[in-house]
Amino acid sequence: MSINYADTAWVLVSSAMVLFMTPGLAFFYGGLVRRKNFLSTIMMSFACLGLIGLLWVLYGYSLSFGPDKAGIIGGLDFFGLINVGQDPSPVYATTIPHLAFMTFQGMFAIITVALITGAVVERIKFSALTLFSILWFTLVYCPVAHWVWGSGGWLAKLGTLDFAGGTVVHIAAGVSALSLALLLGPRKGFKEKEPMEPGNIPMVALGAGMLWFGWFGFNAGSALTSGGLASSAFVATNISAATAAFVWMVLSWIYRRPSLLGVVTGAVAGLVAITPAAGFVQPIMGIPIGAGVAILCYYMMLFRAKTGIDESLDVWAIHGMGGTWGALATGIFCSTAVNTAGKNGLIYGNPKQLLLQLIGVVSVWAFAFIMTWILGKIVNAIVGLRVSSSEESVGLDISQHGERAYGGHLR
Amino acid sequence: MKKIEAIIREEKLEPVKKSLENIGYFGMTITEVGGRGRQKGIPLKWGPREYWVEFLPKLKVEVVVLDEDVSATVNAIVKGARTGDVGDGKIFIIPVENAVRIRTGDTGGNAV
Numbered sequence: 036m037s038i039n040y041a042d043t044a045w046v047l048v049s050s051a052m053v054l055f056m057t058p059g060l061a062f063f064y065g066g067l068v069r070r071k072n073f074l075s076t077i078m079m080s081f082a083c084l085g086l087i088g089l090l091w092v093l094y095g096y097s098l099s100f101g102p103d104k105a106g107i108i109g110g111l112d113f114f115g116l117i118n119v120g121q122d123p124s125p126v127y128a129t130t131i132p133h134l135a136f137m138t139f140q141g142m143f144a145i146i147t148v149a150l151i152t153g154a155v156v157e158r159i160k161f162s163a164l165t166l167f168s169i170l171w172f173t174l175v176y177c178p179v180a181h182w183v184w185g186s187g188g189w190l191a192k193l194g195t196l197d198f199a200g201g202t203v204v205h206i207a208a209g210v211s212a213l214s215l216a217l218l219l220g221p222r223k224g225f226k227e228k229e230p231m232e233p234g235n236i237p238m239v240a241l242g243a244g245m246l247w248f249g250w251f252g253f254n255a256g257s258a259l260t261s262g263g264l265a266s267s268a269f270v271a272t273n274i275s276a277a278t279a280a281f282v283w284m285v286l287s288w289i290y291r292r293p294s295l296l297g298v299v300t301g302a303v304a305g306l307v308a309i310t311p312a313a314g315f316v317q318p319i320m321g322i323p324i325g326a327g328v329a330i331l332c333y334y335m336m337l338f339r340a341k342t343g344i345d346e347s348l349d350v351w352a353i354h355g356m357g358g359t360w361g362a363l364a365t366g367i368f369c370s371t372a373v374n375t376a377g378k379n380g381l382i383y384g385n386p387k388q389l390l391l392q393l394i395g396v397v398s399v400w401a402f403a404f405i406m407t408w409i410l411g412k413i414v415n416a417i418v419g420l421r422v423s424s425s426e427e428s429v430g431l432d433i434s435q436h437g438e439r440a441y442g443g444h445l446r
Numbered sequence: 447m448k449k450i451e452a453i454i455r456e457e458k459l460e461p462v463k464k465s466l467e468n469i470g471y472f473g474m475t476i477t478e479v480g481g482r483g484r485q486k487g488i489p490l491k492w493g494p495r496e497y498w499v500e501f502l503p504k505l506k507v508e509v510v511v512l513d514e515d516v517s518a519t520v521n522a523i524v525k526g527a528r529t530g531d532v533g534d535g536k537i538f539i540i541p542v543e544n545a546v547r548i549r550t551g552d553t554g555g556n557a558v
Contacts, residue, residue: 071503224457228460229460429499429502
C-alpha cells in the first residue's frame with residue numbers, strides 16, 4: 036500500500052486537535068468546581084496527558100490494536116512500538132503511516148480516562164486517581180477499544196458500528212464515572228445541600244469551545260482519509276452540536292432563563308451523541324440526533340440530581356447517556372449511501388442493526404460498570420480513595436498539589 | 447445598638463442565614479476573609495512532610511441589632527455556625543453610636 040499525503044496530513048492535524056480536547060476538558064471541568072479545587076481538577080486531565088500518553092506507546096496501542104487474541108484483546112506484537120513504523124499498517128488506515136494511526140488512536144485513550152475524572156472531583160486522593168487511571172486504562176479501555184475497533188474484536192466482527200467512540204469513549208467513561216462516584220461517595224456537605232456553585236463559568240465556556248473545535252478532529256479524523264467521508268462526518272458533527280446547544284438553551288429558558296452553562300453543556304452533549312454516528316449517517320440526521328440528546332441528557336441530569344448521587348459533573352448523564360443515545364441512533368439512521376463500510380439502519384429497513392448496537396451498548400455498560408467497581412475497591416484497599424476531611428475542606432489544590440489557582444493572601 | 451461581627455465557616459452561611467431569618471433578621475453584610483486562630487491554621491500531610499495552611503477562607507457576617515436583641519442574635523448565629531470542631535470561628539459584639547437609613551434619613555433604632 037502506498038501513502039496518501041492528503042490523508043496523512045489530515046490525520047496528523049486531527050491527532051493534534053484531539054489532543055487539544057484534553058486541555059479543553061481540563062478547563063471545562065475546572066470551571067465547574069469550587070475555586071479551592073480549580074487547579075486540582077485541571078491537573079486530573081493534564082496528568083492523563085502524561086500518564087496515558089506514555090502507557091499508550093508502551094503497551095496500550097498493542098493491547099488495543101495488536102493481532103487479535105480470541106476477539107477479546109490484542110497481542111503484544113506492537114509493544115514499545117515494535118513493528119509500528121512509517122509504512123502503513125496492512126489492516127488499519129492503509130493509506131497513512133502506521134505511526135499516524137497509532138498516535139491518532141492514542142489521543143482518544145487520553146481523553147477517555149480524563150473524562151471519568153469529572154465524577155470524582157473535589158474529594159479523590161490524587162495517588163488513588165493515578166493508580167486507578169493506570170488500571171482502568173489497561174483493563175477497561177484497551178479491551179473495549181479492541182472489541183469495537185480492533186481487527187477481530189468480537190463487537191467489530193458482530194457488526195456493531197462505532198464511528199469515533201460513542202461506546203469506546205463515551206459510554207465506557209460515563210458509566211465508569213457513575214460506578215466510581217457511587218464507590219467514592221458524595222462530597223462533604225453534598226447531603227446537607229451546601230451550595231457548590233461553579234467557580235468560573237467563562238472558563239467552562241472556553242473549555243467547551245476547545246472541545247467543540249477538537250471534536251472535528253475526533254469525528255472527521257476518524258474517517259482516516261481526507262475526502263468525502265471526512266467532510267460528511269465534519270458536517271454531521273457541527274449540525275448535531277448546534278442543534279443540541281440550541282435545544283438545551285430553549286429548555287433552560289422554559290424552566291428559568293437561557294443559561295450559558297446550558298448552551299455549552301448542550302453543545303457537548305450533541306458532540307457526544309453524533310460521535311458514533313458521524314461517518315455512518317446523512318449529515319442532516321445530526322438534527323434528530325442532536326435534538327434527541329439535548330432532551331434526554333437534560334432530564335437525565337435532573338434525574339441524577341434527584342437521586343442524591345454525587346456524580347459531580349454529570350459525566351454519566353452527558354457522556355454515558357448521550358453516548359448510549361448516539362450508539363442506538365446510529366442503528367436507526369445509518370446508511371450505506373454515506374459509508375460503504377457501514378450498514379443500513381432501522382429507517383432504511385434493517386432493524387437488526389439497532390439490535391447489534393444494543394448488544395454493544397449493554398456489554399460495554401456492564402463491563403465498564405463492574406470493572407470500575409472492582410478496580411475502585413482494589414485502589415481503595417491499597418491507598419484509600421478519599422482525602423481526609425480537613426484536606427477536603429481546605430481543597431485539593433493545596434492539600435494534594437501544594438499549589439493554588441490564584442495567588443494572594445486570602446485564596 | 448450593637449454590631450455583631452461573626453467570622454464563620456464558608457459553608458455555614460446558609461444555616462446562619464436561615465437561623466437569623468427565623469428570629470426576624472434579614473439584613474446582613476458579608477465579606478470574604480481569611481483568618482487563623484490559636485492553632486495557626488491547620489497542618490496537612492503530603493508525602494513525608496507536614497506543612498501548614500495558615501489563613502483559611504472564612505466569611506465575615508455583620509449584623510447591626512438593637513441592644514435587647516443581642517443575645518438572641520448571637521444564639522442564632524452560634525446555632526447555625528457550630529460544628530464543634532476547631533475552626534468554627536468567633537463572634538465579636540461592638541457598640542454602635544448611630545445608624546442612618548440613606549433612603550429615608552431615619553436614624554438610630556429606626557434605621558437598623
